[in-house]
Amino acid sequence: MSGPDLRGAAAIAGVAESDLGEVGPGRYALDLAAQAAGAALADAGLSTRDVDGLFCAIAGRGMAPLDVAEYLGVRPRYTDGTMVGGSSFVSHLHHAALAIAAGACHTALIVYGSTARSDSVHAGNGRGRLPAAPPETPSYEAAYRPRMPVTGYALAAARHMHQYGTTRAQLAEVAVAARQWARLNPRAFVRDPLTVEDVLASRIVSSPLSVLDCCLVTDGGGALVVTAADRAGHLRRPPVYLLGAGEAHWHRAISQMPDLTVTAATESSRRAYEMAKVGPQDVDVVQLYDAFTINTVLFLEDLGFCAKGEGGAFVSGGRIAPGGSLPVNTNGGGLSYCHPGMYGIFTLIEAARQIRGEAGERQQPDVTIALAHGNGGQLSSQATAILGSEQAL
């Protein structure tokens, strides 16, 4: 059963990041969220007074929409605080399009902020202060001291290697490609040269994944302004249309994931492609949530860019790097550009910029269709959005 047809109903009219990297002391997640929100609205030629739909998620803040709305001084008539980890913002884009199509709101603001890096740097300051957290749901994993999230992804990588002969060198190709893209992005956090040998020689954290198979921990926020397609055409920037969206999740804990080599992205992408009436062969650039190198391999398979088990070979030989046949994570991804904990919003921002043709040195020629894919939890929540220029409509 397919959902409501939203093809071309809504468009992204503005995008922005906040300051990224390590933003300095005395700044909070809400500050970065608001900085990104203000800039995204300015990008669209709109203001907070235009916002009547609010979509946001901030790690550790169960009532994030209330925090953000109060801070921004917006009084939304439609609010969505869906929190499914890093894929939340791709889900928000889907939900915003549904709300706009139903007339529940007109101008949606999707927003995120995090000071994950600064928080860890200053962790000593808060010692001894107990957070007022509700009792945890019992864990059937904690006793075995997995280092989460990396161990969850490591278990998937080990299984993929066992079943399909994927190698650590192939995983390293993902990190190297991301770094090569980051070298073209002045806002990327890490821009030093990186080789497959560097990745293979780096310290193993949770086998088979090494430090350089893991994403960064940075600060950062991002925002998108989404509005009805007809209105977006009259705003400051070329509209980036939502052509299709799909979501799926099958588990929360990694020990409950039915097959560690197949993610729910198979289902979320099928829904998105059906709505968009396109297939993987029509996609010009791919922005996906690369929390770990194995993610890129799994998602390229599950999003239909290669057959199951062939992801390791697919990412090799520079195919997804600058100059390769499939540009993946052109901003440098969570591995080299920015990763404040819930990266999904940046897949949408970069996809929109590529379609608008404003990605500077890393801009790909003639981008009409871009795929953005978010991941949340332990390969748990999957959300796919397919975006297009006016030509793609």
Place this chain on the structure above:
Amino acid sequence: MSGPGKVADLRRAGLAPHLEYTERLAEGAVPFQSCEECRAAVFPPRVLCPACGAMELTWERSAGLGTVYSTSVLFPRGRDPYPVVLVDLDEGFRMMSTVTGTPAEEVAIGARVRAHVDPAGPDGPHVAFTLETGERDERP
């Protein structure tokens, strides 16, 4: 139902599955549930079958034999490496655990393992495994 003193009632009614699990574990069993309706093996403990939605679940005691589905070795600074594994128990459920008595990096996917209950640990009793020598599962 309200107030303390009702724990036994809740357990008997199958409404405090985590408590029931830890009590059975403390007695040395590797507990799991089985659905009376569809016969699915259910773990972690629940009040409802995730395969069919039925609410009648029976407690069972696993024979403790299983196969390593995946493994990852962690290398904490200044401490011994240890494996975190996912084990598929022969009764049809999967759990996270660890394998003891073998160098961490020698635990392979497909290895047959046998469960025991380790009474120690900061979180109380938990299930751990040892390699079952001379037996290997050859499934892909």
